[in-house]
Amino acid sequence: MTNINFNGTKVVTGLNTRLSYVHLLEPAAPLGGGKEKYSASVIIPKSDTKTIEQIEAAIQNAINSHLEKFGGKMPNMNAIKTPLRDGDTERDDEAYRDSYFLNAKLKEVCLKAFNKIIEPNKAFRAKLQNNIRHAISQLNEEQATKLDRELDRLQILLINQTPYSKDYDKITGEFNKVQQQRDELQLTLDRQNEVVQKNVNLQNFIDTNSKQLNEFDEHLVRQLIKKITIQETYCEVEFQNGDSIKINL
Structure with a gap:
């Protein structure tokens, strides 16, 4: 691994990074058959050494x-499976040539996201309740x-007027x-x-699910x-109400 001054776990990829086999809206079975999944591959060219080094550091x-x-000890990096995969050795696919890739199994991500808000999460629940109170307070x-x-008042006035009366046009303008x-x-x-409804839907989901999905x-x-x-x-999962949580890959 290249030693660089990078202390985070979030990396912004280079411009040549691509998504392949994207199934975000509808699940799809992998090539060769199998269970349908929400998934995508993030493909990074090996020439993008800056991004690769940052991912390795992350x-x-x-x-x-x-x-x-x-x-409690640093593992042997060659003995564990990391998210960064070698497209030349692990994929017989032109799309992965001279590239590394990361897979995102979104079905698992969704389950983890739901379970993360079901489990005791006082901060998320408090934020959700505050969202509901604030949204209701905005209703006028x-x-x-x-x-x-x-x-109703203007309509009654119009009923009592004729189209040729001097106040008819004025009242019509006010009504419009x-x-x-x-x-x-x-x-x-x-x-x-x-x-309000989006926040209530999420609150109802939490209230009716006491066990992990x-x-x-x-x-x-x-x-x-x-x-x-x-x-x-x-992966960052954003709920319909605008709140989001992070799920490690």
Whole structure:
């Protein structure tokens, strides 16, 4: 491993990094058959020595911070399987030639993400409850009721006017203006209610699952997870409500 001054576990890859065999929206079985999985391969050309060195250092840093898993001692790096794989020796595929690659098994990532928020996680639960309180506080139902009453008042005035009366056009203009305000407010209320519902959905999921999940549920993924960002040593799982957690690969 090349010694470089890099202390983190997050690496921004070079411009020539590619994703291959991407199955993020729909699961797919591997070549040769097998169980369908959400997955992707991150392919880094061997010529991108800066990225490769940083990934190797990130792996080393991750091991250093979890030495208890190796009996408190630095393991033999040649004897353990790391996320960084050699495309020339492990893949008979032109896409992997002269490259290293990392695999992300997103089905496992999703399960780990769900289980991470099910387990005692006071900080995440407190943030979720705060999200719900804040979203509800932003709802301006009182203003909506006020505008509805004004629309009713103007509509009654219009009914009592003829199209040729001197105040008809003025009242019509006021009615259209208030109606536009009400429509714009409704769009805002709809967005705010959606925010509330996304947080409530996640809260309900946590409340109804006291035990760790063992089976992948595609419906839950579509309902609760917005996107998964693949990094070199971890995946960042963003839930529909905007909160996110990191899952080590």
